[in-house]
Amino acid sequence: MILVVSVSIIKDKELLMIEEKRDSGINQWNFPSGRIEKNEDIMVAAIREVKEETGLDVELLLTTGVYNFTSDSSDQVILFHFIGEIVSGEVSLREEAITYFKWVHSRDILAMTDGSLRNAKVIRQITKNIINRNFYSTALFNRDLLTSHSE
Numbered sequence: 001m002i003l004v005v006s007v008s009i010i011k012d013k014e015l016l017m018i019e020e021k022r023d024s025g026i027n028q029w030n031f032p033s034g035r036i037e038k039n040e041d042i043m044v045a046a047i048r049e050v051k052e053e054t055g056l057d058v059e060l061l062l063t064t065g066v067y068n069f070t071s072d073s074s075d076q077v078i079l080f081h082f083i084g085e086i087v088s089g090e091v092s093l094r095e096e097a098i099t100y101f102k103w104v105h106s107r108d109i110l111a112m113t114d115g116s117l118r119n120a121k122v123i124r125q126i127t128k129n130i131i132n133r134n135f136y137s138t139a140l141f142n143r144d145l146l147t148s149h150s151e
Contacts, residue, residue: 001075001076001077001078002035002071002075002076002077002078003035003036003077003078003080004033004034004035004036004077004078004079004080005033005034005035005036005042005045005046005049005079005080005081005082006030006031006032006033006046006079006080006081006082006126007031007032007033007046007049007050007058007060007081007082007083007084008031008064008081008082008083008084008126008130009031009032009050009054009056009058009083009084009085009086010083010084010085010130011086011103012103013105013106014103014104014105014106015031015103015104015105015106015109015127015130016031016032016054016091016101016102016103017029017030017031017101017102017103017104017109018030018031018032018053018054018093018098018100018101019098019099019100019101019102020097020098020099020118021096021097021098021099022118026115027099027100028115028116028117028118029109029112029116029117029118029123030117030118030119030123031081031123031126032049032050032053032054033049033053033079034048034049034052034053036080042080042141043060043082043138043141046060046080046082046084047060047084050084052094052095053093053094053095053098054089054091054092054093054094054101055089055090055091055092055093055094056086056087056088056089056090056091057086057087057088057089058084058085058086058087059084059085059087060082060083060084060138061082061083061084061085061138062082062083062135062136062137062138063080063081063082063083063135063136063137063138063140063141064081064082064083064126064129064130064134064135064136065081065129065134065136066078066079066080066081067079067081067122067125067126069119069121069122071119072118072119077119079122080141081126082138083130083135106127106130106131107131109123109124109127110124110127110128
């Protein structure tokens with residue numbers, strides 16, 4: 001099982017998408033995302049991944065939920081998705097695996113081909129949740145559990 005965080009950054013009614021270079025040689029679009037490291041807080045992981053991939057500092061405002069799916073590489077994935085707001089910085093691609101970025105209207109994401117999106121069903125479900133404003137408070141994530149000590 002793989003634990004992943006993903007963040008949709010909204011600016012002027014458009015979402016930030018990054019193009020990832022895959023081992024297969026096929027580039028696919030995704031929201032900034034990545035694996036949660038051992039003992040890492042979920043929200044800290046989301047902020048870290050955005051910074052690593054885009055150079056942006058973000059604040060996590062809301063979540064669209066948790067997505068359990070089998071990835072294109074046949075792994076079971078639990079993905080925690082957030083809505084982020086830019087606090088500072090300009091987009092600056094920082095990883096070799098990321099080749100390009102663009103701001104895309106949510107309806108245009110739904111029109112993209114399956115092959116152009118990484119885990120297309122999940123990207124589409126997240127996008128539909130954003131369009132329908134199916135948002136939840138980040139208070140769902142009990143942040144102090146990793147830092148608290150058993151008594």
